[in-house]
Amino acid sequence: MVVSKQNYEDLRKQRLEENKRRMEELHLPQLTQALKTAHSPKPSPMKRTKPRVIGTEMVEVRRSSRVANKPAPVYKEIVVYERVVLPRRNAECLDCMCGSSRRYSYSRRDLANRVYASDEAREYAINKAEELEVKLEGGYPSFVKPMLQSHVTGGFWLGLPGHFCRKHLPKKDGTVTLIDEEGEEYPTVYLSHKAGLSGGWRGFSISHGLVDGDALVFQLTKSTEFKVYIIRCKDYEKGEKDDASDA
Numbered sequence: 001m002v003v004s005k006q007n008y009e010d011l012r013k014q015r016l017e018e019n020k021r022r023m024e025e026l027h028l029p030q031l032t033q034a035l036k037t038a039h040s041p042k043p044s045p046m047k048r049t050k051p052r053v054i055g056t057e058m059v060e061v062r063r064s065s066r067v068a069n070k071p072a073p074v075y076k077e078i079v080v081y082e083r084v085v086l087p088r089r090n091a092e093c094l095d096c097m098c099g100s101s102r103r104y105s106y107s108r109r110d111l112a113n114r115v116y117a118s119d120e121a122r123e124y125a126i127n128k129a130e131e132l133e134v135k136l137e138g139g140y141p142s143f144v145k146p147m148l149q150s151h152v153t154g155g156f157w158l159g160l161p162g163h164f165c166r167k168h169l170p171k172k173d174g175t176v177t178l179i180d181e182e183g184e185e186y187p188t189v190y191l192s193h194k195a196g197l198s199g200g201w202r203g204f205s206i207s208h209g210l211v212d213g214d215a216l217v218f219q220l221t222k223s224t225e226f227k228v229y230i231i232r233c234k235d236y237e238k239g240e241k242d243d244a245s246d247a
Contacts, residue, residue, distance in 0.1 A: 117213020117233045124236035129215035132229055141168050142219040152210045156202035165195040168220055177225045178204050
């Protein structure tokens with residue numbers, strides 16, 4: 001039993017030596033090492049890459065000989081807006097530009113003191129304005145515009161009825177003159193694409209002491225001229241007091 005084991009070990013060692021010799025003859029160890037080196041993970045290129053310095057220079061763009069002498073095309077849409085500027089006829093009239101000798105002032109502190117009309121006073125002014133509109137003579141187109149805080153404080157922007165503007169007012173921006181009941185004229189900037197009055201309306205509002213709840217009747221006497229009638233919402237309280245005293 002011992003002899004057989006010794007023979008097996010000798011045969012195994014002999015085969016190992018033969019296999020080793022054959023591998024060396026075929027250069028298998030060198031090939032194995034080369035394969036390991038080729039497939040080993042490479043270091044990340046981001047870690048060893050140095051920052052590149054990119055230079056800029058002006059180069060002539062290649063163009064067809066047919067258009068080489070022509071200017072380069074511009075692919076931008078050019079929109080031209082005509083800005084309406086109101087004439088300042090009197091430096092003393094700071095806000096309304098109406099040419100009067102009165103001086104008006106307005107401070108943003110007034111925004112904190114806003115007074116909102118009651119529903120009853122607002123309805124009263126609208127009803128009175130509609131009654132006045134019916135009584136107007138001349139057959140000129142007209143409309144009633146109740147005043148809100150945005151019309152008489154802060155932004156001072158007055159939007160007009162869109163259907164009225166499309167039917168009766170110019171299709172482009174321009175100057176629209178407001179004439180009060182005393183015949184005094186107030187030029188304003190009319191913006192057709194927004195259907196409203198911008199510059200100049202602030203002066204008209206301040207000079208006439210308009211407040212939230214007032215109602216105005218606009219009567220178009222000319223293509224760009226309104227006769228304006230003012231109904232005060234505070235007259236509602238006056239009427240209430242008169243009725244109470246009569247009772």
